[in-house]
Amino acid sequence: AQTVTQSQPEMSVQEAETVTLSCTYDTSESNYYLFWYKQPPSRQMILVIRQEAYKQQNATENRFSVNFQKAAKSFSLKISDSQLGDTAMYFCAFMRHSGAGSYQLTFGKGTKLSVIP
Amino acid sequence: GAVVSQHPSRVICKSGTSVKIECRSLDFQATTMFWYRQFPKQSLMLMATSNEGSKATYEQGVEKDKFLINHASLTLSTLTVTSAHPEDSSFYICSASPTINTEAFFGQGTRLTVV
Numbered sequence: 499a500q501t502v503t504q505s506q507p508e509m510s511v512q513e514a515e516t517v518t519l520s521c522t523y524d525t526s527e528s529n530y531y532l533f534w535y536k537q538p539p540s541r542q543m544i545l546v547i548r549q550e551a552y553k554q555q556n557a558t559e560n561r562f563s564v565n566f567q568k569a570a571k572s573f574s575l576k577i578s579d580s581q582l583g584d585t586a587m588y589f590c591a592f593m594r595h596s597g598a599g600s601y602q603l604t605f606g607k608g609t610k611l612s613v614i615p
Numbered sequence: 616g617a618v619v620s621q622h623p624s625r626v627i628c629k630s631g632t633s634v635k636i637e638c639r640s641l642d643f644q645a646t647t648m649f650w651y652r653q654f655p656k657q658s659l660m661l662m663a664t665s666n667e668g669s670k671a672t673y674e675q676g677v678e679k680d681k682f683l684i685n686h687a688s689l690t691l692s693t694l695t696v697t698s699a700h701p702e703d704s705s706f707y708i709c710s711a712s713p714t715i716n717t718e719a720f721f722g723q724g725t726r727l728t729v730v
Contacts, residue, residue: 533719541653541706543721545616589658593719601712603649603719605658 500525500592504606511580512614518565519575519609521590527551531593532566532573533603538586546588549573577611585613617643619711621722628699628729636694636725638709644689645711649719650682653706662707665692699729 501524511517523532534546549557549566557564561578577584590606618641628634638648646667651659663684664672671684681703683695692711696703706726710719 541708541724543659543708543710543724545718548718601647601719602661602664603659603710604661607658610656 500527500530500594500604502590502592502604502606504588504590504609506609507607508610508612510612510614511577513580513582515580516576516578517580517611519577519588519590519611521573521575521606523571523573523590523592525571525592525594527594532564533591533593534562534564534573534575535589535591535605536584536586537589537608538583543589547575580613582613582615584611586611616718617641617711617713617720619709619720619722621709621725623725624723625726626728628727630700630729631698633695633697634699634727636696636707636709636727638692638694638711638722640690640711640713640720643711643713645692645713646689648686648692648709648711650684650692650694651708651710653708653724655706659708667692696727699727701729703727704729 503522530551532549536544536546547559547562563576565574587608589608592604620639622637648665650662653659662677665684665686667686673679686692708724709722
């Protein structure tokens with residue numbers, strides 16, 4: 499079974515600053531995907547960024563980037579130029595890839611990020 | 616991206632009654648949908664995997680007779696909470712993915728309150 503660990507229950511960052519959220523995971527799989535989801539107060543789950551395990555290059559989406567260390571099973575999220583709208587719960591998630599096309603997400607417990615004006 | 620619509624967004628029901636929550640994939644077909652439960656300030660807990668045309672697969676500890684799942688078409692899965700009790704009050708979220716896509720899209724969630 500896969501496990502996902504987010505060791506920072508809460509974090510805060512000043513507006514325009516940079517913050518890094520940590521995530522580690524445990525799996526015996528070699529082919530998988532990793533995600534960061536954002537859940538704002540509306541509780542709608544929003545995909546922030548995804549990383550395929552077979553890709554060595556770290557994924558980047560505008561102000562969001564990841565540091566993917568496969569050997570260490572670490573997948574941290576860096577948010578640059580933090581904005582007030584980034585205030586939300588952030589969940590790290592692991593998806594096991596199945597050749598049959600099915601998938602299953604395992605979530606970490608989340609990190610509550612507050613961006614301070 | 617693909618759109619998953621969940622309805623209703625909020626529902627209040629009396630203890631002992633049943634409530635149905637719908638999850639629709641609006642612009643793609645989904646052979647598999649997932650139902651999660653989220654308690655306040657906690658993570659999403661997978662309840663069951665909904666498979667089109669076959670029985671759902673429930674996670675350990677989830678009562679399949681209480682949480683009835685039906686996936687009768689490639690765009691609709693329903694979760695029925697039967698004989699609801701106050702402890703069933705929670706936030707329920709569904710997700711789905713286009714068959715060949717590995718990204719999960721989530722519904723807006725349903726806040727269920729049992730009084």
